[in-house]
Amino acid sequence: MLWLLAACGPGEETAETEVDGEYAYTIRCGYCHDVPNGIGAELTPRVLATYSTVGGLDRYLRFAMPHETPGSLPSAEYDAILAYLIESRELVEDGGDPRELPPSTELRVIATESRGTER
Numbered sequence: 234m235l236w237l238l239a240a241c242g243p244g245e246e247t248a249e250t251e252v253d254g255e256y257a258y259t260i261r262c263g264y265c266h267d268v269p270n271g272i273g274a275e276l277t278p279r280v281l282a283t284y285s286t287v288g289g290l291d292r293y294l295r296f297a298m299p300h301e302t303p304g305s306l307p308s309a310e311y312d313a314i315l316a317y318l319i320e321s322r323e324l325v326e327d328g329g330d331p332r333e334l335p336p337s338t339e340l341r342v343i344a345t346e347s348r349g350t351e352r
């Protein structure tokens with residue numbers, strides 16, 4: 234999906250939906266959270282569901298991550314990464330488009346522990 238990023242030339246308005254959440258997660262978060270002995274914990278459904286709601290997880294990510302430079306990402310990347318995590322870890326039942334969920338939507342552990350975190 235690299236072409237999506239490449240397609241946005243300088244000066245072009247970039248719609249938020251054009252950020253690829255999986256790609257953004259991989260380059261922004263994966264080197265701490267998705268590697269053996271990384272300094273961040275593996276982001277399993279159970280870990281993420283402790284943030285209770287879509288809005289709760291969103292606030293935490295924007296406030297605390299990436300760990301070394303909190304709040305440093307463009308807003309569209311936080312949105313895309315949040316949506317990617319919700320979808321890949323199956324945190325919402327029949328959620329439809331994960332970008333359209335109201336902040337009050339509850340996060341649940343639907344998948345088994347290993348789903349979405351296996352490589």
Ligand code: HEC
Pocket residue numbers: 258261262263264265266272273274276280281283294298299300301314
């Ligand atoms: C430089 C390494 C690093 C990067 C990059 C990073 N994190 Fe973290 N992350 C950590 C560490 C360390 C903790 C534990 C923080 C604490 O307990 O204060 C953490 C905690 C978390 C937690 C809470 C886990 C729990 O057990 O409650 C989540 C969720 C999370 N990170 C998501 C992300 C996301 C999403 C990104 C990308 C936007 C990201 N992190 C980028 C190191 C990192």
